Structure formats: structure tokens, C-alpha cells
Amino acid sequence: MKRGSTAKVAVALLTLGLALSGCSAVAAERPTVVVTTNILGDITRNLVGGEADVVVLMESNADPHSFGISAKQAAVIENADLVIHNGAGLEEGILNHVEAAAAEGVPTLAAMDAVEPLKFSHDGDDAADPHFWTDPSRVELAADAIAESVVEHVDGVDSTVVRSQAASYKAELDKLVASMEENFAAIDAGRRKLITNHHVFGYLAQRFGFELIGAVIPSGTTLASPSSADLNDLTGKIRTAGVVAIFADSSQPERLAQVLAAEAGQDIAVVPLFTESLGTEGSGAHTYLEMMRSNTERITRALS
Ligand SMILES: [Zn+2]
Numbered sequence: 001m002k003r004g005s006t007a008k009v010a011v012a013l014l015t016l017g018l019a020l021s022g023c024s025a026v027a028a029e030r031p032t033v034v035v036t037t038n039i040l041g042d043i044t045r046n047l048v049g050g051e052a053d054v055v056v057l058m059e060s061n062a063d064p065h066s067f068g069i070s071a072k073q074a075a076v077i078e079n080a081d082l083v084i085h086n087g088a089g090l091e092e093g094i095l096n097h098v099e100a101a102a103a104e105g106v107p108t109l110a111a112m113d114a115v116e117p118l119k120f121s122h123d124g125d126d127a128a129d130p131h132f133w134t135d136p137s138r139v140e141l142a143a144d145a146i147a148e149s150v151v152e153h154v155d156g157v158d159s160t161v162v163r164s165q166a167a168s169y170k171a172e173l174d175k176l177v178a179s180m181e182e183n184f185a186a187i188d189a190g191r192r193k194l195i196t197n198h199h200v201f202g203y204l205a206q207r208f209g210f211e212l213i214g215a216v217i218p219s220g221t222t223l224a225s226p227s228s229a230d231l232n233d234l235t236g237k238i239r240t241a242g243v244v245a246i247f248a249d250s251s252q253p254e255r256l257a258q259v260l261a262a263e264a265g266q267d268i269a270v271v272p273l274f275t276e277s278l279g280t281e282g283s284g285a286h287t288y289l290e291m292m293r294s295n296t297e298r299i300t301r302a303l304s
Pocket residue numbers: 065131198199200220221222276
């Protein structure tokens with residue numbers, strides 16, 4: 001009897017061992033979708049759900065124009081089943097890694113390719129504006145492209161599940177657009193004027209009817225810096241247009257915006273927004289939907 005019990009225990013342990021190693025083998029083989037920015041990362045997680053691992057490279061409260069990655073993260077990109085990036089030159093710090101992975105045969109998708117791009121409107125820059133997520137209607141198009149790319153390139157995902165999750169998320173985006181329109185309707189036509197940290201709101205302005213007066217950093221990237229002539233020019237525009245608020249970005253220093261507001265010599269509020277990075281949990285911008293709702297509320301409160 002004793003021998004029998006021991007054998008049973010041994011078999012049980014062996015089975016348990018196999019089951020455990022089986023589990024970890026499955027976990028290690030789960031497909032991986034790598035996403036560059038945290039905004040696209042959140043959107044992709046909503047579409048993919050539990051069908052694959054989604055690895056997001058950019059931290060919370062970071063700058064998409066300048067963030068870099070470690071050698072370990074670079075290896076994750078090279079071994080990904082799919083890489084989703086923004087495109088149009090947004091992620092300057094890691095573009096070489098995305099290109100290297102593509103050259104190695106890793107499927108890549110630039111979310112920008114799914115949307116009708118706008119050109120930057122400011123002087124001397126006619127490049128495509130990468131900040132398409134400030135228009136949630138364009139995000140719906142990108143969501144479709146991401147979901148279809150996952151279905152096409154990532155083995156083992158259930159296409160019905162991914163497409164159904166995409167449909168649910170797009171319904172949330174529709175609700176977001178409706179609530180943004182409703183909120184912004186409270187702002188008088190004469191006060192629908194935006195000054196931002198850099199040129200980040202081109203798509204939002206076009207979609208919801210705002211006028212872009214200028215940007216503290218007169219560029220489509222945060223990597224540029226304004227000259228004193230640029231700042232004088234903007235101070236003039238602020239006075240002429242009767243601007244009441246400057247919208248800063250939470251992940252960028254506010255100092256220049258504060259100087260401008262003081263220089264313009266009017267009662268001008270500096271209002272921080274989450275324009276191109278999600279915040280941490282509890283920040284009011286932990287997800288893309290939360291971020292857009294917070295910004296809508298803050299813009300409406302500042303301008304109405
Ligand atoms: Zn930007």
C-alpha cells in the first residue's frame with residue numbers, strides 16, 4: 001500500500017510538473033504586439049484584449065518625439081509578431097529600431113497611414129502632422145486598421161473576438177465625439193482660439209472648429225525651441241486675437257507659457273492638458289478616452 005501511495009504521489013507530482021511547464025510554455029509562446037506610444041498602446045489593448053500580449057514602449061508622462069528605449073526593449077521589437085507605431089515622424093527617438101525590425105521581416109503598421117493626414121499650417125513646414133489622435137473620428141479609422149493588422153499578422157488570435165472588441169471600442173469613440181461636440185458648443189465662436197505648447201491640435205481644431213493662433217514652440221515637434229523673435233511675434237498675436245488661455249502640455253515645462261502669458265499683459269490662464277502622452281492612474285488621463293474627456297473639460301472651462 002505504502003509503495004502504491006508513493007507512486008501515486010510521484011505521478012501526481014509529475015503531472016503537476018508537466019502541467020506547470022506546459023503553462024509556462026504556452027505563456028512564453030503567446031503572440032506579442034509591440035506598440036510605440038502609450039496612446040496607441042491603450043487603443044490597441046482595447047482591440048486586442050486577451051488575444052495577445054501588448055507591450056507598450058513609451059512610459060506615462062513622456063514625450064513621444066524624444067523618448068528612447070533600452071537594448072532589451074529593442075530586442076522585444078525585433079521579436080514581435082507585429083509592431084504598431086504612429087508614423088509621420090512622431091517617434092524620432094526610436095524610428096531606427098522600427099525600421100530595423102521591418103527590414104528583418106517583422107510586420108509593422110503606421111497608424112497614420114489609415115487616416116487622411118493634415119499638413120502643418122505654420123510657416124515653412126508643409127510636412128504631415130502626426131498628432132492625428134486629437135481627432136477621435138480619425139482614431140476610429142486607425143482602430144480598424146490596427147484590428148485588421150492584428151488579425152492578418154498575429155497567429156492564434158480569434159478574428160471574431162478582435163473585430164467585436166474593435167466595434168465596441170469604436171462605439172465608445174462615437175460617444176466621445178458626441179460629448180466633445182456637446183461640450184465645445186458652449187464656447188462662443190469668438191473665443192474658439194487655441195495656443196498650445198507646440199503644434200499639437202491641428203486635427204482637433206479642424207474637426208471641432210477651433211482657430212489655431214500659434215504655439216509656444218512654433219514647430220510640429222517639441223525638439224525645436226523658440227527664438228525671442230518667435231516669442232515676440234506670438235505675444236503680438238495673443239494680444240490681437242484676444243486670447244484668454246494658453247494650453248500647456250503636462251509632460252513639458254510650463255515656464256515659457258507662463259512668460260508669454262505675463263508678457264502679453266492680459267488676464268491669460270495657463271492650462272495644462274494631456275496632449276500627447278497618457279498620465280498615470282488617477283491623473284485623469286490614464287486611458288485615451290479619459291485623456292480626451294479631461295482635455296475637453298479643461299478647454300471648455302478655460303474658454304467659455
Ligand atoms: Zn507633438
